[in-house]
Amino acid sequence: MVRPRFAKLPLAQQQAILRAALDEFAAHGFHDASLNRIIEAAGISKGSMYYYFDGKEDLFAHVARVEFVRVFAAVGPVALPTEPGPDAFWSGVEGYYRDSAAALATRPQLAALVRGWLAASDNPALARAQHEMEQAVTPWIERLLDAGRAVGAVRTDLPSGLLIAVALGMGRAMDTWLMAQPLEGTAPPPIGALVGMLRRALQP
Amino acid sequence: MVRPRFAKLPLAQQQAILRAALDEFAAHGFHDASLNRIIEAAGISKGSMYYYFDGKEDLFAHVARVEFVRVFAAVGPVALPTEPGPDAFWSGVEGYYRDSAAALATRPQLAALVRGWLAASDNPALARAQHEMEQAVTPWIERLLDAGRAVGAVRTDLPSGLLIAVALGMGRAMDTWLMAQPLEGTAPPPIGALVGMLRRALQP
DNA sequence: TCCCCGTTAGACTGCTGGTCGAACCATCGG
């Protein structure tokens, strides 16, 4: 866990370190990011880095947490459906998907960070950080699924863990496919169709 | 690409190398596997290893290919539907999924290898090997999708590339979830439900 | 003035994947 000392540093230096780390992690992913390059870019010594952070994994986790909080603040929490019926629920999901995609698109670095995060999906060095992040996110998704179940929009015959895994897997595949498409000249991305597939898979 | 020289080695030595590599990759995943440990276990020098393989990634790709071919030989090619109608098509898919899962379950090392493979999902060092593997698999899936469309089992309103991406993403998520479940004592994995989700997402 | 202690520096350790030139040795021509 990041040492409290870090918070006592002058803001400029904190930002220099976090920025250098974000640059490096976004550019190379967790594994191929070099701590040596980060400390060089941040203008601090290795001793100082290890005086403030437990290690590479700790630094990554901290950067990811800060950026995640930033996006979460921009997009806002998932809006639970206010009207009854599956249609309202799923159009809410679609809206949230659109908003998140838009927010992420304005921060390519963060998108790269997320990609790097997903890529290192079972790296033991990141296990603790991932566990922490999972525990932060899954309750929200679980809450969303429960809300969906309450309005009859989500099936009840399969465990939440499986539904979450499949939804994340579909989302990831869709994201990858969307990013691989040419940006211009073609029809707008069929986000409606994508969420539609998700809906068909998850609804009762 | 693995050098043709490798095939000229005495079979015993080929097997010693492949076995050492499989052990190491299965036990530690791609990134945390140590080439030094592999050559030690295989009883060859580093120079020899680099004489037969381009590097770590090449060795991994070769091991994965060999094991994949072995399973493919055991399970056989995907059976295209012989009877008309979506139901026959999807029950064929389900049967194939079951067979593959069963074949994988008898080779825990291979399952571990697959897990390591999926975990390193966009490791740039493995990009070439993954691309190659994808190109080997995609035509088969495309053929399967076409057959499904012919019998009205697969939607025609979305591009094949997207359907394949989503199907692979769902499959990967399901596999990961299945492998994360405790092996015994619980109910058998709901493969029927999994294929059902796939079917709902992909059918017209 | 001196000491204390939070902070900083960077040399160092043990590891990694990958490179390289020397040595080995079976085969072949003369």
Next chain:
DNA sequence: CCGATGGTTCGACCAGCAGTCTAACGGGGA
């Protein structure tokens, strides 16, 4: 029988990695 050739094997070596450790710095208090 000699010597050259060229495929094969070896392990020392390289740069870079994450992480450790000790010495030194420097401001505040006695």
